[in-house]
Amino acid sequence: MGDLSTQHSGDNMYLITNRVIKKGKGLSVFGKTPSPFGPNELRAIEVSKKGTGWSAASVDDKLSVEEVERLKSKYHLNIDTSKDWYGSLTVACNLFDQARTQxxxxxxxxxxxxxxxxxxxxxxxxxxxxxxxxxxxxxxxxxxxxxxxxxxxxxxxxxxxxxxxxxxxxxxxxxxxxxxxxxxxxxAEIRSKVDAKYHDNANPMAAASLYSELVSKxxxxxxxxxxxxxxxxxxxxxxxxxxxxxxxxxxxxxxxxxxxxxxxxxxxxxxxxxxxxxxxxxxxxxxxxxxxxxxxxxxxxxxxxxxxxxxxxxxxxxxxxxxxxxxxxxxxxxxxxxxxxxxxxxxxxxxxxxxxxxxxxxxxxxxxxxxxxxx
Missing domain, CATH: 3.40.50 (Rossmann fold)
Structure with a gap:
């Protein structure tokens, strides 16, 4: 990714592109032609305001096992941590979390x-x-x-x-x-809360009602x-x-x-x-x-x-x-x-x-x- 910064800002935006990524600073890293690996090649870039311009940060290609395990635990993901996972997983988790909390x-x-x-x-x-x-x-x-x-x-x-x-x-x-x-x-997290309250399945109607209410909320x-x-x-x-x-x-x-x-x-x-x-x-x-x-x-x-x-x-x-x-x-x-x-x-x-x-x-x-x- 050339001279892209690796420091991620809290006030940011994710951008997905099939443009060529060049050496440079700010938005100059984005080229005017498709990626040399082919027009189907996708890259996720994190951009943030820096004064009157923008800074661009590379989203790591391959995640460490420790990072995958952290994301799995935090977001209760049903994933196999022994497999290779990439920066797009981090992007998705961050976007989903931001959307839900805000x-x-x-x-x-x-x-x-x-x-x-x-x-x-x-x-x-x-x-x-x-x-x-x-x-x-x-x-x-x-x-x-x-x-x-x-x-x-x-x-x-x-x-x-x-x-x-x-x-x-x-x-x-x-x-x-x-x-x-x-x-x-x-x-799945909502279902576990409902099951904990109605563990004996004695009142399936009440359990279904609580599940619907929690999903809505x-x-x-x-x-x-x-x-x-x-x-x-x-x-x-x-x-x-x-x-x-x-x-x-x-x-x-x-x-x-x-x-x-x-x-x-x-x-x-x-x-x-x-x-x-x-x-x-x-x-x-x-x-x-x-x-x-x-x-x-x-x-x-x-x-x-x-x-x-x-x-x-x-x-x-x-x-x-x-x-x-x-x-x-x-x-x-x-x-x-x-x-x-x-x-x-x-x-x-x-x-x-x-x-x-x-x-x-x-x-x-x-x-x-x-x-x-x-x-």
């Missing part, structure tokens, strides 16, 4: 086109402050192709997004595994996914692989915002997403970035899902039109910035969405286009 949801965030790591962290920080969630960004090599610009830059990022589809599958697979592991541990962690702009294109291509984790029941809500992917036939891949609550697709017809996106590659580019109110036909998606909502205007990132700062109802919708709640009950349904509308 009563927060975890929001995994996949960014869009032409975002360097500084842009991603700035957005993640703002989301955390706006919605009181823990944000874990997945950052892929979306830098517009370096020196090139315009259509070539856009197409370069689309190519990187397709190449990163395997990495996003590995990322979601790890989320699923660790969430199940830590949730199982929490529920334990604040089982909600995890949600936000894909913005070209991040949706990456998600779409991750579903086209033969071995994908993104179609499994992992998230409470999946939020597809300002999706820079084709509207045509989107139901084919959206319907393969499985969630505990909702798949939300948020649309702004006046989105200037998506209008520009549509014309960049010429006639080959079709209407974008995030700015088109026709053919909204996925059986498992909830479509939300925010075009006429106050302060949305032609914005592309209307889940942050002036749009939500000026429109408390819009902010409330995203707050519920990013915290694993349903939102459509507060919106007007337009049956002719199969879409809810915020005005």
């Amino acid at each position: 009563g927060k949801s975890i929001l995994f965030f996949v960014h869009g086109y032409n975002n360097d790591v500084g842009d991603v962290l700035k957005t993640a920080e703002e989301i955390e402050k706006l919605y009181n969630v823990i944000v874990v960004p997945f950052t892929w090599p979306a830098n517009g192709g370096g020196a090139i610009s315009g259509t070539a830059s856009y197409l370069s990022d689309k190519s990187d997004a397709r190449a990163s589809s395997g990495a996003i599958n590995r990322f979601v697979g790890k989320i699923s595994y660790y969430h199940a592991l830590l949730t199982e541990a929490a529920l 334990s604040c089982v962690v909600k995890i949600n996914l936000l894909c913005h702009s070209m991040g949706n294109y990456l998600l779409k291509h991750s579903l086209m692989t033969s071995d994908n984790a993104t179609s499994e029941l992992v998230f409470d809500n999946i939020c597809l915002v300002a999706a820079d992917t084709n509207n045509e036939n989107h139901a084919h891949w959206v319907q393969s997403l499985d969630v505990r609550k909702r798949v939300y697709i948020v649309i702004n017809e006046d989105d200037s970035a998506l209008k520009a996106s549509r014309i960049k590659p010429g006639k080959q580019q079709q209407a974008r899902l995030g700015h088109y109110l026709k053919k909204l036909n996925s059986d498992n998606a909830v479509y939300i039109d925010v075009t006429e909502a106050e302060a949305v205007d032609s914005e592309h990132s209307y889940f942050k910035g002036s749009s939500v700062n000026k429109n408390t109802k819009l902010k409330g919708i995203f707050n519920q969405m990013f915290n694993g709640e349903s939102v459509e009950k507060d919106l007007e349904y337009i049956s002719s286009i199969n879409c809810y509308r915020l005005i």
